[in-house]
Amino acid sequence: MKIFLFFCTVVSTVTYVFSIDATCKKAPSDSRGLVQKMRSEIETILQKLTEIQSELTDVEYGLTDCGISSRLYTGKQNCTKSGRICMEWKKQDPHTHVYKDRDFSDGTMEKAGNYCRDPNGGNGKPWCYTIDADVVAEDCNVPRCNTFF
Structure with a gap:
């Protein structure tokens, strides 16, 4: 089972993913939807982490x-x-x-x-x-x- 890292790109309707070993490889044909779903979920997680970091910074600096x-x-x-x-x-x-x-x-x-x-x-x-x-x-x-x- 191949583990894909969270970043992907689409070039000429072919999806490529950066795998855990930092190489760019063509994704399996059935993974495009999965990759897009992962990208969306990761963007949501990053947004929440940014919000939490902001709150932590406010507390740390006494704001x-x-x-x-x-x-x-x-x-x-x-x-x-x-x-x-x-x-x-x-x-x-x-x-x-x-x-x-x-x-x-x-x-x-x-x-x-x-x-x-x-x-x-x-x-x-x-x-x-x-x-x-x-x-x-x-x-x-x-x-x-x-x-x-």
Whole structure:
């Protein structure tokens, strides 16, 4: 079975494809429809990737304070839905936790600061431990880019 790479061209009604080994070969006669369908699907995928890249760039450079997923949110929101201030992730007081640097998309607890996060993505929305000794943790009101978590 020959695997065809995603790029094709038509010359004088003959379809050629660039195969996985980077050579240009005549496609089997019954593959023209398949190749055209693949081209259309790839164009759609590339468009979606471009949109995602744009959102990631906006989040990376702080142009928006929203997240594309709870795990990847690295914005600067540091208070909960009820207005409580978040505890720094590197601290263990007033609440203790078991999170490690590797659990944060920021790379370290130091970089995660006292910002709303969802280490390991387990909560499904950004949250934080609070500095209030009577309230351990709360969700944050971080919008998902184009919607809410």
